[in-house]
Amino acid sequence: MSKTIIPFGPQHPVLPEPIHVSLTVEDEIVTEAVPAFGYVHRGLEKLAEKKDFNQMIQVVERVCGICSMIHAMCYCEGLETLMNVEVPRRAKLLRVIWSELHRIHSHLLWLGLYADAFGFESVFMQFWKIRERIMDINEATAGNRVIVSVNQVGGVRRDLSPSQLKWILDEITVVEKEMKSMESTMLNDYTVKKRTVGIGVLTREMAYELGASGPVLRASGIAQDMRQLKYEAFDELDFEPVVEQDGDCYARGVIRFRETMQSIDIVRQAISRLPQGDTFVKVKGKPEGEIVTRVEQPRGECLYYIKANKTKFLDRLRIRTPTFANIPPLAAMLPGIELADVPVVILSIDPCISCTER
Amino acid sequence: MLKKLIEKSQIKSPWIVHYDCGSCNGCDIETLACLTPLYDVERFGVLNIGNPKHADVLLVTGTVNHRNKKVLKNIYDQMSDPKLIIAIGACGLSGGIFKEAYNVVGGVDKVIPVDVYVPGCPAKPEAIIDGVVEGLAKLGELQQQNKTDAIAS
Amino acid sequence: MILDTLHLTKETLREEVEKMKSKGYRFVTITCLEIDEDFVELLYHFDKDLELIHYRMQVAKGTTMPSVSTIFFAAFLVENEIYDQFGIKFDDLVLDFGGTLYLDEDEEEVTSTPFCRYSVKRK
Numbered sequence A: 001m002s003k004t005i006i007p008f009g010p011q012h013p014v015l016p017e018p019i020h021v022s023l024t025v026e027d028e029i030v031t032e033a034v035p036a037f038g039y040v041h042r043g044l045e046k047l048a049e050k051k052d053f054n055q056m057i058q059v060v061e062r063v064c065g066i067c068s069m070i071h072a073m074c075y076c077e078g079l080e081t082l083m084n085v086e087v088p089r090r091a092k093l094l095r096v097i098w099s100e101l102h103r104i105h106s107h108l109l110w111l112g113l114y115a116d117a118f119g120f121e122s123v124f125m126q127f128w129k130i131r132e133r134i135m136d137i138n139e140a141t142a143g144n145r146v147i148v149s150v151n152q153v154g155g156v157r158r159d160l161s162p163s164q165l166k167w168i169l170d171e172i173t174v175v176e177k178e179m180k181s182m183e184s185t186m187l188n189d190y191t192v193k194k195r196t197v198g199i200g201v202l203t204r205e206m207a208y209e210l211g212a213s214g215p216v217l218r219a220s221g222i223a224q225d226m227r228q229l230k231y232e233a234f235d236e237l238d239f240e241p242v243v244e245q246d247g248d249c250y251a252r253g254v255i256r257f258r259e260t261m262q263s264i265d266i267v268r269q270a271i272s273r274l275p276q277g278d279t280f281v282k283v284k285g286k287p288e289g290e291i292v293t294r295v296e297q298p299r300g301e302c303l304y305y306i307k308a309n310k311t312k313f314l315d316r317l318r319i320r321t322p323t324f325a326n327i328p329p330l331a332a333m334l335p336g337i338e339l340a341d342v343p344v345v346i347l348s349i350d351p352c353i354s355c356t357e358r
Numbered sequence B: 001m002l003k004k005l006i007e008k009s010q011i012k013s014p015w016i017v018h019y020d021c022g023s024c025n026g027c028d029i030e031t032l033a034c035l036t037p038l039y040d041v042e043r044f045g046v047l048n049i050g051n052p053k054h055a056d057v058l059l060v061t062g063t064v065n066h067r068n069k070k071v072l073k074n075i076y077d078q079m080s081d082p083k084l085i086i087a088i089g090a091c092g093l094s095g096g097i098f099k100e101a102y103n104v105v106g107g108v109d110k111v112i113p114v115d116v117y118v119p120g121c122p123a124k125p126e127a128i129i130d131g132v133v134e135g136l137a138k139l140g141e142l143q144q145q146n147k148t149d150a151i152a153s
Numbered sequence C: 001m002i003l004d005t006l007h008l009t010k011e012t013l014r015e016e017v018e019k020m021k022s023k024g025y026r027f028v029t030i031t032c033l034e035i036d037e038d039f040v041e042l043l044y045h046f047d048k049d050l051e052l053i054h055y056r057m058q059v060a061k062g063t064t065m066p067s068v069s070t071i072f073f074a075a076f077l078v079e080n081e082i083y084d085q086f087g088i089k090f091d092d093l094v095l096d097f098g099g100t101l102y103l104d105e106d107e108e109e110v111t112s113t114p115f116c117r118y119s120v121k122r123k
């Protein structure tokens, strides 16, 4: 059978974002996949020379709108260490609450898109309906649905009142209930399994060697989660990384489903431990030195390298985002699968192209 | 007769294609959120499709950069007349927060003509729906204009 | 605060990285930063059980470096990115985009090596 080259993207119905993959296919089987990038590249790291380090918070939030809060948290954490600022406990827990809410909404968003990738439109609609509750919480507590912008160097900008906390607890209980009602469809349905079990397998060794991160890594049986680093308030919160062994698309779905439940639990814990006190400290001076900070984003491990030289502008800001790490595993997963499964496999790493290219 | 039907349905049920230029995903997911149960634009007959050749309305989110401006132009050229272009978010309007970045050309209107601008960072789903509805009036005008042009020529 | 880093040279790079791999480390990323007109610094980050190890190395601009992507496949993306942004070329890349990962060749608006304050001609 002769070879055919099929271009996939940049504008494709299942892809919310532009990425281009040229697929070489023989019959229906993909033999080679070469990704191409650059459709979203903005040169954002370079903006650190034009905007001062406080303004950069707003910029790093827009590396990726979906995990914006966590990007800013990672960045602020780095600067706080450089400037020797001790963030109040309450601010730390508030950060955890918002970041876990972001994780929930990101995973719900993914579960929906994923269902859409194999044509299960009603599940897509259901998950996005559940997600709107989280968006409402974001809007009510921070003033914006997606980019909440609550971080500042030295703490958080907003506080949660007791009545808001109670309302959040009520809402996430409803979210939990609605998730439970989706569980059998997402995890046991025959058609879902047919499209995902055994597709795009990444073995444990491959995942480790190719540097996969986040749910992709954990779906292959490696329990590594940056929240184990105990950043912010994770030292007093109770949680275990979610692990699955199979490494296929189904396992990645299960991971994200279970992580959503886990995040709901973490939000509850954080709310129950929220102490009274300030939400930020005044920060004086300019940062100096270099530092690497890492946090766990919905898509995996995110690394920030910050180098500052005691001026308003940072010397260098480098962002290694989770999808950047997950592209090589994807390139290794694609050969050997059927053409019809390509959208499912690409979505199963939860690609965030604006993260990758910044 | 058929022409009339098409004209009417273009206003009553516009088909939409969405292209994400260098968006940060914020505006992107808000555009998608319009399709889901809470906002549900399908009740207005708005349908999201993947093929620009079938679409009446093009939604563009995000800044234009040097690589995707070709893709954007290409999609624009594939759409049949009359067509409505809606730029979403501060990025689509002017480049927004990324305006000074080295690989950013600027707003969508640097590459293709834009009919409706929807501000916000990210633009709220309500605003996006409002933008589409506003745009439909313009689409009607464009149809009229096309007709007079056809008679004149 | 300055990061704890181990020193590395262009000659020992591949050997050292092989060693890291056999010790069970995972490649995380490479960070490139401009130091002055003539030099850039490369930081190689490795990770094992949540511990990070950094290697630091200074190279002159316009140097050609040995690629580690044959050892860690994951490195090909970041090496291509560095070539785009800083003009450091890497030999034997498993997947070579030739400086067009993000930027197109025919664009005059964007200088070559946009991340350098003192831009250099790419080879």
Ligand code: SF4
Pocket: A062, A065, A147, B022, B023, B024, B025, B026, B027, B028, B061, B062, B063, B088, B089, B090, B091, B092, B096, B097, B120, B121, B122, B123
């Ligand atoms: S306008 Fe704001 S939310 Fe929308 S793409 Fe631009 S930065 Fe993101």
